[in-house]
Amino acid sequence: MNKKLLEVKNLVVEYRLGTNIMRALDNISFSIKKGEVLGIAGESGCGKSSLGLAIMRLLPRAGKISQGKILFKERNLLRLSETEMNREIRGREIAMIFQNPLHALNPVFTIETQMVDIMRFNLRYQQLNINKKNISLKDRAIELLKETGLADPEERISDYPFQFSGGMKQRVMIAMAFISNPPLLIADEPTTALDVTIEAEILVIIKNLVNKYKNSILYISHDLGVISEISDRVMIIYAGKIVEMADSRSLFDDPRHPYTRALLESLPDTKTHKGRLPTIPGCVPPLDKLPKGCSFHPRCLFVEEICKKNTPEFVELAPNHWVACLREGKLGRRTKCF
Amino acid sequence: MIQENIANSSPKRSNYRKKNSQIKKIAGILRIILHDYRGQIGSAFIILMVVCAIFSPWIAPFDPYEQDILNRFASPSLTHLLGTDYLGRDILSRIIYGSRVAAMVSFGSVCFSAIAGVIIGVIGGYKEGRKLDYAIILVFDIIRSFPQLILALALVAVIGPSVRNLILALAFTAFPFYGRLARAETLSVKEEDYVKAAKALGATNIQIIFKHIIPNTLSPVIVTGGMDLATMIMYEASLSFLGLGVRPPTASWGIMLRNGLTYIHTSPFMIIWPALTIAIAMIGFSLFAESLRIALNPKERKLHE
Amino acid sequence: MLKYVIKRILWIIPTVLGVLILLFSLTYFLPGDPASVMLGPRATPELIKDLNHRLHLDQPVYTRLGYYILGVLRGDLGESVWSGHKVSSLIVNSLPYTIILAVCSMGLAALVGIFLGVFATIYKESIIDHLVTGISLVGVAVPDFVAACLLLLIFAVHLNLFPVLGAGEAGNIADEIHHLILPVISLAIGWIGYLSRLTRETMLEVIDSDYIRVAKAFGIPAKHIYYKYALKNAIIPIITVIGLGIGKLLGGAVLVEIIFNRPGLGKLVVDAVYARDLPVVQGGILMATLLFVLANLIADISYAYIDPRIQYE
16 A cells, blocks of 8 residues: 555654753654565764654653644644543554663563563553463563564563563563564664664564564664665665665665765675775764755865855656755766865 | 973963962852852851850850759740740850851861871771771771760770860761772772872872872762761750860750750740751751752752753 | 671771770860759758769769769660660660661662662653753752741641641551651651662662663563663662661761651750760660760661672671
């Protein structure tokens, strides 16, 4: 079905620090279909984490959604009350897998208690089985833990979080996210805090579960390799704005935005690179001191006079391939210059 | 940078620079305290009490020892603003003079216990793991095993009640707390890189202790000391209440409270005024200690902004 | 866990020894000649000398110290100079009053204080929060004996609602409770202030943790988060404080006992100090200190027990 599961329109997220107000997300619009994996990539500090938190309405005290709509199953999430949000959406329709599993579990309760609590509050009555004894819930939890590949789940479910390693904790978090089989999952850099080997395993787990249960995922990461592995469509964010959005294939084969180009070219590759690793000159500007015109122009290899004055529009340059660049994708075959 | 420092480190210039920055730091802390409502109220109370203590002969309307038997148990009036006690003495004057004892005992005992505690604690921490350290910890623990009031009580009973003895006894019960604090700070500062660097450059132990370790202990010690000021007022009042503090007929809030209790059925004023005074004094000092704690603690400062 | 407990207990032995030595040296210097006091004004020099010998008062310091320690270990704390009763039985008789007072006060303070603290966290920055903060400030600052005096004045003397003196008729529970109310409130006020403050601070820290945010992300309702998820984490340091507090109350309710004339341990010690009754002073302080140390030990161990992380280390 082509119906959009999640539709974000003109979202603006602002943070207030003292007297400064900075826009972490500036006029973001995109949508996700049922069963689709949308990857969101960008450097640290570009605002991508705020996207996940904004959808769940879990922004910290200093953050605020000041404009826009978030339509989930055609309901504007921003119009719901906090109780409605908690009861109907969080953990049930949309679940989040967090970045750092280290402190994500309550240290004084067993895994079983925490998982059973999530079930009690999120599963509909029918799903809970008429016999409400915790035994069946515990078995359900053990099943889920098995699916995430956690070793020895019958024993470990009675353990406390501090007895788990980082990778194991992340598996528990993933199992928790799948408890109510939510239509939408938001994965906020789930592998960033883990070793590379564990990272690979976790990715496999996520892919298998998604294939099996057909959920949509909003996968946020700064690692383009991971994004390319898991996403159907990709969105690149820079300084709070979307700079390029396309099907995965289309984006990685033919990047049209200078930033995307530069990101891909900076991936280390022993075959073609010899000598110094390529980098993008300059650094990400602080969100309260963005450059005039196109936010990327001070670091852009293809910059022109017009880029310093005008902000680019989001334009569909090829079917389903959108770019926000004043040069409109006409970058030529210019290669890196280091 | 290093060259600059060496060139500028003629003793006069570096001392001036150090004093200047220290004064600026203290001024900054005072400013934070005075901006906070707690600091404002608290400082006002402390100043009020210190003024009363120092200038009591000029502020008090009557002589606190002057008896007027014909006029005892008087209710508040225009002459005796707070009434008179069972011997006809003016309550207001006795309260004002009582602030002397309270101020002397609290400031005195806090100073003594803090200084003694820090010195012993730092020595123990510096010589961590050696016999001296274990002995010091043992002494601290032994003294801390006693309930403070009871130990102070016993000490005063032995050495005799007087203001000086009260200060010493209370300081004795309190110094282990400062000692533990100082020792803990010493242990952590000892391992810092800049201390190791100083040692490598040939600094003696004494120099390290005074330049690096003791300044680091100042902050928690001052915060604890601030809170202790209030606590010591309470202990002085408690001991005087028991007759084991200041000797009558000296005016002390604790003694006044005791007398008030004896005559509680006759005159409520004898007990109300000292009770309220002690309570208000402690609230004031506690507020000040609170704002002091926030001012000296960068984490707390952010929380309360 | 067992290792931890054993280590803690072992450290207590030298501490208690030091306590005994300190106590002994205190009473060694206490002015007054116990023998002549015990025998009265008509004692002859021979009788005094005889009593001195029996009490080991004519021996060198170290021997006396030895006798003292041995006596304590045997449970023999001597006899009261005034009444002749065994010190140990005097103490044992006074203990129940003190323990009941301490436990009830701390119990009340814990219930009210923790609840107020959680309440203040839930309604942070609102009037309720400021009210609780104000109450806690006053509670902490006003000493227990001042509160006792004021409560006594208002409720016992003027309003005549509560008895002024004593602990009530033994065996009559209702009467005993009636006599308990004012002293318990006086002691509890301070601790309510402190505990509500402490609970609020700990809860605020806990609420900011990752795992609370995660729980919220999974749709766990707010009340459940505050009262179950957050509180169980916050309560760990609070339990320790409560344990330590009971210890403090056991030795520190002295003035309240005197004001309300409750025959507890504190009153026993103070009366003995007035009367220069050495053995009772020694024994009483020893008991108060031991209770304090015991309370600290239990608090430490229960901290290790409640926080599962420490148990497994």
